[in-house]
Amino acid sequence: MSVLEKADSGVAPRAGLVGRVPALAVLEYQLVAYRRTWRAGVFSSFLLPLLTMVGFGIGVGAYVESGVGGVSYLDFIVPGLIASTALQVAVGESTWPVLGSFEWIKVYFAQAASPLRAGDILGGHVAFVLFRVLTSSLAFLLVAALFGALHSPWALTTPLLVLLIGLAVATPVFAYSASVRSDSYLSLLFRFAVIPMSLFAGVFFPVESLPTALRWLAYASPLWHGVDLCRAATLGVAPDWSVPGHLLYLGAWAAGGWLLARACFRRRLVV
Amino acid sequence: MSKDGVLIRARGLVKRFGDFVAVDGIDVEVRAGEAFGFLGPNGAGKSSTMRMIGCVSPPSGGELQILGMDPRRDGPAIRARLGVCPQLDNLDPELTVRENLTTYARYFGIPRRTARERATELLEFVQLAERANSKVEPLSGGMKRRLTIARALVNEPDIVLLDEPTTGLDPQARHLVWERLFRLKQQGVTLVLTTHYMDEAEQLCDRLVVMDGGRIVAEGSPRELIERYSTREVVELRFGAEGQETFAGKLAGIGERTEVLPDRILLYVADGDAAVAEVHARALAPASVLVRRSSLEDVFLHLTGRTLVD
Ligand SMILES: Nc1ncnc2c1ncn2[C@@H]1O[C@H](COP(=O)(O)OP(=O)(O)O)[C@@H](O)[C@H]1O
Ligand SMILES: [Mg+2]
Numbered sequence: 001m002s003v004l005e006k007a008d009s010g011v012a013p014r015a016g017l018v019g020r021v022p023a024l025a026v027l028e029y030q031l032v033a034y035r036r037t038w039r040a041g042v043f044s045s046f047l048l049p050l051l052t053m054v055g056f057g058i059g060v061g062a063y064v065e066s067g068v069g070g071v072s073y074l075d076f077i078v079p080g081l082i083a084s085t086a087l088q089v090a091v092g093e094s095t096w097p098v099l100g101s102f103e104w105i106k107v108y109f110a111q112a113a114s115p116l117r118a119g120d121i122l123g124g125h126v127a128f129v130l131f132r133v134l135t136s137s138l139a140f141l142l143v144a145a146l147f148g149a150l151h152s153p154w155a156l157t158t159p160l161l162v163l164l165i166g167l168a169v170a171t172p173v174f175a176y177s178a179s180v181r182s183d184s185y186l187s188l189l190f191r192f193a194v195i196p197m198s199l200f201a202g203v204f205f206p207v208e209s210l211p212t213a214l215r216w217l218a219y220a221s222p223l224w225h226g227v228d229l230c231r232a233a234t235l236g237v238a239p240d241w242s243v244p245g246h247l248l249y250l251g252a253w254a255a256g257g258w259l260l261a262r263a264c265f266r267r268r269l270v271v
Numbered sequence: 272m273s274k275d276g277v278l279i280r281a282r283g284l285v286k287r288f289g290d291f292v293a294v295d296g297i298d299v300e301v302r303a304g305e306a307f308g309f310l311g312p313n314g315a316g317k318s319s320t321m322r323m324i325g326c327v328s329p330p331s332g333g334e335l336q337i338l339g340m341d342p343r344r345d346g347p348a349i350r351a352r353l354g355v356c357p358q359l360d361n362l363d364p365e366l367t368v369r370e371n372l373t374t375y376a377r378y379f380g381i382p383r384r385t386a387r388e389r390a391t392e393l394l395e396f397v398q399l400a401e402r403a404n405s406k407v408e409p410l411s412g413g414m415k416r417r418l419t420i421a422r423a424l425v426n427e428p429d430i431v432l433l434d435e436p437t438t439g440l441d442p443q444a445r446h447l448v449w450e451r452l453f454r455l456k457q458q459g460v461t462l463v464l465t466t467h468y469m470d471e472a473e474q475l476c477d478r479l480v481v482m483d484g485g486r487i488v489a490e491g492s493p494r495e496l497i498e499r500y501s502t503r504e505v506v507e508l509r510f511g512a513e514g515q516e517t518f519a520g521k522l523a524g525i526g527e528r529t530e531v532l533p534d535r536i537l538l539y540v541a542d543g544d545a546a547v548a549e550v551h552a553r554a555l556a557p558a559s560v561l562v563r564r565s566s567l568e569d570v571f572l573h574l575t576g577r578t579l580v581d
Contacts, residue, residue, distance in 0.1 A: 019380035029374040033365060106361040112327050113355040114378035114426075115347040271288075271328055 022116050026124020027131075029107075034128070042139075049140040052081055053147055056204070068206060071235060078149040079158070079230035080203030082140050086162040087223050089136045090169040091194050093129040095186040098177035101125070102268055109269065118265040126170055126261075133166035134159060144234070152236025161233060165226035168250040171257025178264035197223040202231075222253045276303045278338055278430055278461055279324060285332035286319045286485075293319040295485035296333060301430070306452075306462040310472045310567060311482030312579050317465035318358050320482075321434045324463065326350050338429060351379060354428030358435050358465075360415045364408035368399055368418055371407060372425055379426040386425070393421040397451060413444025420451065431455065433464040437471060449474060467579050469567035481571060488574045493567055500573045501565035502527055504543035508536045508550065508557040518555060525549050530572055539569070 018025045057074030064073040101108045111121045141158060144150055176189060200214060201207065201223040207215050218224045225246045232239035239246065279301040286294035294316040301307045309317045322328035323335060326346040335342055337349050362371050369390050376386035394400045397417035407415065416436065423431055436452065437445040452475055456462055466472050472479050473493045481489040481496070489496055506526070510518045519531045526540035540546040543562030550557065571579045 018377055022378070022380070025374075025377040025380070028377055029363075032370055032374055033363065036365060105363055105365075106359070107363055109327075109357070110361040110363075110375070111378060113325055113350065113353075113357065114375065115351040115380075116378050117347060269327065 022120040023123035023127060026111060026116065026121055027127045028124075029111075030125060030128035031131075034132075045136045045139040046143060049081065049085070049143040053078070053143060053149075056081075057147070057149070074147065075149050075151065075235065076231070077204060078144045078147070079234040080227045082137055082144065082158060082162065082234075083165055083223060083226040083230045084198045084201075084203045085140050086133050086137050086165040086226065087169055087194065087197065089133045090129060090166040091173050091189065093132050094126075094170045094173035095177050095189065096183060098125070098174055099180065099183055099186060102178065103181065108265075112269040118269050119262050121269070122174065122258075122262055122265045126167070126174065126258075129170045130163055130166050133162055133170075137162040150234050152234060154233040154236055157233050158230055161226065161229050164247070164250050164254070165222065168222045168226075168253035168257065171254055171261050173257075174261035175257060175264045178261065178268055197221045202227040222250055225249050277301070278303055279307075279463065280336045281320075281324075281333065282335075283333035284320070284323065284330055284335055286316070286323060286328065287331040293485055294323070297480075297482075297485075297487050299480060299487070301461065301463055303429075303461055304459045305477045306456045306464070306475050308463075308472045308476035308479035309465040309482050310467070310469065310476075310479050310571070310579075311465075312467050312571075312577070314484075315467075315482040316485040317467075317482060318434055319485075321432055321463070321465055325353060325355050325432055351426065352429045354423030354426065354431040356416075356419045356423045356431070356433045356436060358438070360419050362407045362415060362418060362422070365406065367404050367406055368394065368410070369403040371418060372422055375422050376425045381426065389425055393424055396424075396454075397421040398447070411444065413440050413447060416440060416444070416448055417451065420448070424455075428460075430461045430463060433462065435465055435467070437466075437468070445471075469571070469579055472567055481567075481574060483571075483575050489570065496567060496570045497565045501569040502539040503541050503565060504546075505563055505565055505569060506538040506540060506543050506546045506550070507559075507561040507563065508538065509534065509559045510536070511558040518557075521553060521555055522550065528573070532578070537569070537572075539565070539573075 018028070053074070056077055061073035067073055068076040108121055112118070138159060141155070173189070177186065180186070200210060201218045201221045207218040207224060210218060225241070228239045228241055229243070229246050231237070232243070277300050279299065281297060281299040283296045283298065284294060285292065285296055297320065309320060311317055319328065323330050323342070324337060326337070326342040326349045329343060338352055340349050342349055366374065372390035372393060373383070373386045376389060377383070381389070394403050397420060399414060399418060399421070402410065402414065407418065410418070420433070420436070433452070437448050440448065449471070452462065456475065462475070464475065476493060478492050479490070479496070480487045489500065491499065508518070515531050515533070515536050519529060519536055522529055522536065522538065525546050526538040528539040530537040530539070538546055547560055547562060550560070568579055571577070
């Protein structure tokens with residue numbers, strides 16, 4: 001029973017990296033929990049892009065013979081779908097799992113009783129969400145490459161772009177999920193933010209086709225900026241907006257979302 | 272730790288939720304190696320106090336010092352040296368018993384290897400070694416509680432905080448937990464626990480405070496409290512369906528004090544048998560008579576006029 005004998009309990013040994021970046025311990029926990037379910041997810045993370053690619057790119061694309069702005073319909077929607085996959089995964093992983101960690105399994109409260117701070121708990125979970133965003137988008141990217149839908153070496157930057165999209169979307173959603181007490185609010189988020197964004201923020205058709213008011217809504221959404229960047233990367237063309245502008249806009253969502261989420265986490269965990 | 276061995280020192284400690292005062296200016300000192308208890312009914316402010324000591328709830332007023340540090344400033348450093356068993360288990364039901372310990376150990380920066388070794392030892396200690404690789408979800412309440420206690424020990428804490436460690440457990444599961452906590456106590460681990468079970472407080476606590484309505488109403492060892500606030504023996508009389516009040520008047524003068532409860536009358540006396548003889552001498556025929564030693568329950572009843580568990 002050496003664990004319980006005070007005699008040989010010196011100063012607790014601190015593990016290198018986790019000792020310095022405590023959020024990594026939270027990421028580690030999330031990965032251990034994910035290890036139980038990832039196999040079920042792998043199949044669908046390849047199947048879904050495959051089906052959308054065949055259905056929209058080839059099926060619908062056959063009717064859009066002229067393509068969009070000089071590129072085939074498949075090539076046009078692939079980068080949009082990659083960005084919107086990042087959005088869907090980021091939101092999905094930042095809603096029920098976050099609400100559940102407060103309300104159902106209460107794991108955040110267990111973590112808050114350890115030396116972790118609210119920011120560590122938030123940071124570790126956000127890091128896990130980014131990991132999920134990255135792996136899902138890579139699956140999509142791989143399928144897209146097989147369909148010959150990547151046309152520029154800039155396509156190699158899409159993993160970084162989806163991380164930025166993921167961060168810009170996940171952090172404000174963490175704040176939202178930490179502020180509501182019932183999961184009916186989470187469905188609202190999908191109905192009134194995720195679905196409209198996925199449909200109207202330039203994934204399936206250029207936002208220029210929208211009436212002016214809606215077009216500005218699309219411009220305001222983080223997804224449109226992500227779609228425009230991803231499209232520029234996979235097609236090797238100039239984006240509609242300046243690249244630094246896009247990056248700054250998404251960065252602002254990420255930074256604002258982080259501050260908001262951390263405040264919400266503190267309010268829930270420190271009472 | 273400060274020089275006098277005081278690990279926790281609270282002075283006029285207050286916790287408010289809005290206008291509501293949950294903890295109303297309490298003074299507490301917990302010394303190294305002792306088992307210290309907060310005894311009180313639901314709503315007394317026990318959990319609020321424990322959460323302030325656990326540095327997850329900032330005090331609204333007063334002073335609080337833990338391990339010589341200030342919770343407002345040194346929260347993470349203090350929490351690194353505490354083990355916490357909260358009132359409601361917050362284990363991860365999807366992880367295995369062992370994973371719950373190893374992932375938790377990592378929050379304290381404990382290397383993976385050490386974490387695995389400690390998990391093995393602690394599971395042995397709380398008698399869950401055979402369940403190490405099963406999920407937490409199907410475990411019984413008592414097993415989950417023991418696992419939560421093991422988790423609280425994973426960082427070799429200087430103080431273990433246990434908020435109602437056996438509430439909701441059946442008697443057998445409860446005895447198993449008591450037995451483990453007693454072992455910890457023997458090994459010199461400082462325990463701070465809350466309970467509304469007087470037998471738990473009597474068995475485990477070297478010293479305790481009785482809390483009611485956010486205040487401390489008495490303090491001492493279980494024995495001191497019983498000596499100070501109660502008599503040596505208690506006679507419990509039940510007078511069937513007629514209602515106890517009608518008989519209460521006829522018992523005047525027997526013993527130091529009489530408590531009339533809805534279902535029985537308690538006579539506080541030095542000598543139980545003599546008191547029973549006196550009851551019979553007055554031609555009273557209670558349906559049942561029980562002579563017992565005084566307990567903390569009687570202390571609480573005397574101090575507040577209410578029973579602990581309702
Ligand atoms: N977060 C909170 N917000 C508002 N009131 C609270 C909160 N936590 C506890 N209380 C109130 O404070 C009082 C003391 O609660 P608690 O410390 O949990 O008592 P105990 O653990 O002794 O049962 C109760 O009346 C409870 O309703
Ligand atoms: Mg409580």
